[in-house]
Amino acid sequence: MSRRKRPKFTTNAKITVAALSVMGFVGGWNLIAHVEKPSEPEPAPLPTAWPTVAPLSEIPPVPTLMPISMPIQEEGHAVGVEIQIAPIPTLAPIPTLAPLPDMPVIQPQDWGNESWGS
């Protein structure tokens, strides 16, 4: 007469649980490594757009000599011309170059090992 087999926590079940545990542990290792992974270095910021040259339309007129119409008095003689300088308007800010981005400090690898000039 056959007896009903009582379920047991068999060796196969133990091996399965142990294998799943190892997989979980490796998964955890991978997850932790991903969390700790230093984030990719951010790309260097592009130089900010800078109006190195102001648009022509915005440049105020440059002070110039003002011609004065005068009758010529004597032929063959230099004529004393009265020159007037146009009033100088408030000068617009001088266009400048954009500031340079931060430069990495680079040290030569063999600093001090070279024999300079020898």
Added chain:
Amino acid sequence: MTTQIRSFNRSPFIDVTFVILGILLGLIIALMGGLLWLNYQNDPANNILVATSSHVVGNIPTWWQTVFYKEAHIMGLPLTEETKAYWYIARSSGIFAYLLLWFATVWGITMSSKMTSTLIATPVTYGLHEFFPILATIFATLHAVILLGDSYIQFNIIHLIIPFISPYKPLWTGLGVIALQLCIALIVSFYIRKRTGHKIWRGFHYLSYLAFVLVLIHGLMAGSDSQFILIKGMYLLTGLSILFLTYYRLFTLRFKQKRIA
């Protein structure tokens, strides 16, 4: 209906044969290991191990190779001097050992409260309760031993044995050291319970609650991952579940005692 239980007497001859076979197998494995080691020492760049592994890697599809190499690199492999792999392994195995110990403790309480007796066969329940603490202790031992490889933390074998002297968070690490020793003692006590007597074993077995609490405080205070809300939540939920089950167990115990009286 009677069930016949046949006693099966193994002859001593079979026992001796198996012992000899076991020793022979052990010797063969040791010999092969030794030969592989000598072969490696002879030429670390070109030996059986390198040839076999490159052959195995060569047969993996290229796409998989790329993924494997990338993941292995992130996980800190191969183990160079500055690798963080030891630290990652210590953390992963620590958390895993903690979860297994939590499960073993939960299972122990549900088992003694007879909560699962109608759902799961008793041998399975006992088998699980015997197996999980062992698995937890194996992972906890890996967690402790792997710290020896971490060049940053600078542990030595004495730090793993004597509590409160470690160079890293000595108080909180010390609790882990005591917990590991307690786990080992609890497992050993189970196998010698016939010699110690059931009463002594039972009394000692209550220390498993202490082991769990020690590990919880140790993990929370010494662990790098306690900063994450998910891990904090894990400690909170697991801790509360044990508290709840312990109350339940005490409640059912009192109820039973009252009924007996």
